[in-house]
Amino acid sequence: MEASANYIRYSENIEVKQPDEEAISQKIVDSMARVNRLMYEKYRHAIRDAHAKSHGILKGELKIYDNLPEHLAQGLFSQPKTYPVIIRYSTAQGSIVPDKMSAFRGMAIKIIGVEGEKLLPDLANALTQDFLLVNYPVIPTGTIKEYLKMQEGLEKQADSGELFQKIEQQVAVGVQNVLAAVGLADDTNELSAPGPHILGDTYFSMAAIRYGDYVAKINVKPLSENVKEVSGKKIDKEEIEADENAFLTKLIADFFKSNTAEFEMSAQLCTNLEIMPVEDGSVQWPEEQSPYQPIAKLTILPQITFSPERRVYADDVLSFNPFHCLPEHRPLGNIMRVRKLAYETSSRYRHHMNAQPRVEPVGIDELPD
Numbered sequence: 001m002e003a004s005a006n007y008i009r010y011s012e013n014i015e016v017k018q019p020d021e022e023a024i025s026q027k028i029v030d031s032m033a034r035v036n037r038l039m040y041e042k043y044r045h046a047i048r049d050a051h052a053k054s055h056g057i058l059k060g061e062l063k064i065y066d067n068l069p070e071h072l073a074q075g076l077f078s079q080p081k082t083y084p085v086i087i088r089y090s091t092a093q094g095s096i097v098p099d100k101m102s103a104f105r106g107m108a109i110k111i112i113g114v115e116g117e118k119l120l121p122d123l124a125n126a127l128t129q130d131f132l133l134v135n136y137p138v139i140p141t142g143t144i145k146e147y148l149k150m151q152e153g154l155e156k157q158a159d160s161g162e163l164f165q166k167i168e169q170q171v172a173v174g175v176q177n178v179l180a181a182v183g184l185a186d187d188t189n190e191l192s193a194p195g196p197h198i199l200g201d202t203y204f205s206m207a208a209i210r211y212g213d214y215v216a217k218i219n220v221k222p223l224s225e226n227v228k229e230v231s232g233k234k235i236d237k238e239e240i241e242a243d244e245n246a247f248l249t250k251l252i253a254d255f256f257k258s259n260t261a262e263f264e265m266s267a268q269l270c271t272n273l274e275i276m277p278v279e280d281g282s283v284q285w286p287e288e289q290s291p292y293q294p295i296a297k298l299t300i301l302p303q304i305t306f307s308p309e310r311r312v313y314a315d316d317v318l319s320f321n322p323f324h325c326l327p328e329h330r331p332l333g334n335i336m337r338v339r340k341l342a343y344e345t346s347s348r349y350r351h352h353m354n355a356q357p358r359v360e361p362v363g364i365d366e367l368p369d
């Protein structure tokens with residue numbers, strides 16, 4: 001797309017507060033916290049309200065491309081620098097379930113060495129910035145109203161223990177099958193298929209963020225041939241059956257025993273707020289209207305991706321939070337705004353109950369081998 005394209009300029013008026021927004025948001029956060037306390041009682045260890053199970057914790061490097069045109073050289077991407085990053089791959093459930101229960105996958109990226117004051121007052125001076133991505137272009141429950149319906153259904157069943165039985169019975173598929181399990185969605189769609197290779201997926205911000213002077217969604221997709229090759233590749237049934245609990249963890253560990261992988265980060269800029277809304281994260285922004293445009297390359301060298309030390313550091317010590325960012329990358333829209341309190345509440349409880357410090361690394365060496 002030409003640099004002269006009609007990119008919508010960011011202004012505070014882009015966001016529109018929804019009716020009863022505070023009350024609905026509070027209900028979502030309270031309900032998540034109650035389910036999370038049940039999980040604590042189940043494990044006698046506090047886990048994340050969502051994306052509780054990690055599958056790999058990796059160190060890598062994010063290289064912001066040189067000579068980006070003005071509309072892409074924004075915020076973090078305005079300088080062609082290379083940053084160390086920590087990546088945490090996860091699956092979406094707020095409980096620890098076997099990997100064969102295919103689910104939305106998460107890719108959380110913590111960029112280290114980012115100068116400038118950050119959005120959250122508690123982390124204003126941290127040298128990090130987070131991006132949280134999921135392997136689906138939209139969030140099906142794209143407004144807080146829809147999300148609350150899903151969350152309340154989930155809590156009702158979690159309380160009675162039924163949800164977990166149902167999920168186990170039907171080999172649930174993350175959010176979509178949670179929705180199905182609580183009667184809010186059909187479980188016959190494509191997401192119900194056993195998930196493909198976790199490293200071949202494209203991961204999306206799902207909802208919008210501020211992109212400096214503009215508004216964007218972000219994605220990260222396979223770039224080197226070895227990860228392009230496994231994109232969409234179904235995992236053999238035998239491989240799943242051989243290690244039902246941890247085949248995703250093993251896929252990542254086996255791959256990075258000897259391979260280097262490259263991924264590309266891109267931004268899709270909003271050109272029309274009617275067709276590409278920020279207040280409904282369930283609407284896919286058409287790529288014919290505005291394509292994803294490359295902004296940075298992520299390189300991951302061979303390494304051990306799931307040592308006990310790394311897992312404990314990533315699961316119990318670290319937090320990833322979409323609002324932990326430069327003000328130029330503020331998350332936008334009601335489904336994003338509710339995340340501010342949701343992540344804070346989840347992280348605070350987890351750190352408190354596990355008696356762990358909440359740390360923002362200042363250097364990549366803090367990630368244990």
Ligand code: HEM
Nearest residue numbers: 048049050051088106107108132133134206320342346347
């Ligand atoms: C809009 C798109 C969304 C994306 C792309 C997304 C992605 C993610 C990812 C990747 C993680 C794992 C982070 C990690 O590895 O530490 C995560 C965790 C979490 N998500 Fe989301 N999420 C989204 C929406 C939401 C919404 C709407 C809520 C609730 C209102 C929510 C609540 C949480 C919570 C509570 C955690 C755990 C935080 C912690 O304890 O540190 N997410 N999310």
